[in-house]
Ligand SMILES: NC(=O)C1=CN([C@@H]2O[C@H](COP(=O)(O)OP(=O)(O)OC[C@H]3O[C@@H](n4cnc5c(N)ncnc54)[C@H](O)[C@@H]3O)[C@@H](O)[C@H]2O)C=CC1
């Protein structure tokens with residue numbers, strides 16, 4: 046039996062938490078032979094609801110679930126954590142952009158960055174889901190100076206998965222046929238889903254689809270606005286698909302990406318494609334628990350202007366949260 050992995054999840058009593066915890070405990074994230082200890086954090090008023098979720102986890106009798114911690118103290122939740130999923134934060138409502146949440150949510154990531162810095166495993170893999178995810182990840186990273194900045198990531202995988210489905214549906218293929226998509230930039234309406242390097246059954250996706258009107262007027266806006274469309278339809282922001290994307294992100298980071306493909310992760314930019322001091326959505330491959338940004342892709346003017354616009358928005362968000370660093 047392998048040693049259990051400690052997985053901290055914040056906002057564990059919320060709607061994403063409810064879709065996420067059961068799948069982690071069942072082995073969907075780290076594999077069918079990997080025991081986990083769930084270390085669950087929520088705010089004090091949500092602890093009774095969290096206790097109800099823990100009762101349900103107990104009632105599932107998951108063979109891989111080696112322990113559960115429930116707490117309102119980040120230093121308890123993050124103690125020796127190997128993986129930290131930072132979900133707990135306010136969601137947006139209709140008519141809001143995700144960056145409108147910075148004021149309400151930013152400070153959460155100062156406190157949690159400091160707590161991770163103090164008590165988490167020195168190799169902790171952090172995924173920020175709470176919005177605005179990229180800038181919240183930046184805040185947490187900057188408040189954890191003793192940890193490797195590379196271990197702080199933001200969730201762009203939902204955008205990546207949304208783009209995969211749009212391309213598969215357009216080309217009448219299945220998800221397994223679509224490879225090497227990228228969603229550059231911010232998890233916001235400026236993100237840039239890029240099919241110019243993507244492949245459908247080994248053919249270049251942009252050439253195969255060959256429809257600039259669809260690309261500009263349908264594909265890109267549909268992916269950019271999908272979160273808002275879900276809020277409009279459901280009255281609540283996406284939860285099951287967000288939890289699924291978090292599981293995909295961590296599974297690939299820990300267990301690797303398949304040969305001949307890559308995924309999108311929001312990771313610290315250190316000059317790649319001209320961006321730095323941001324958490325930016327890049328194509329990455331993962332191996333042995335480490336990710337590597339795919340370098341050297343040719344970037345057209347069409348792509349560059351969109352990638353730059355998203356970087357500009359991220360640098361504006363960064364300027365707005367200087368007081369939290
Ligand atoms: N990056 C992405 O692709 C996506 C991000 N999100 C974001 O994820 C976040 C959570 O969404 P939901 O689960 O739907 O919201 P929710 O409101 O259902 O749950 C949030 C939970 O976080 C808790 N919480 C609030 N402050 C906290 C703190 N300081 N520490 C620990 N827990 C805290 C709340 O008590 C609540 O239980 C939102 O910010 C949402 O916008 C949602 C979908 C996709």
Ligand SMILES: O=C([O-])CC(=O)C(=O)O
Pocket residue numbers: 136137143176203271272273275276282283287
């Ligand atoms: O749109 C929202 O606010 C929730 C979210 O991040 C998404 O669904 O991509």
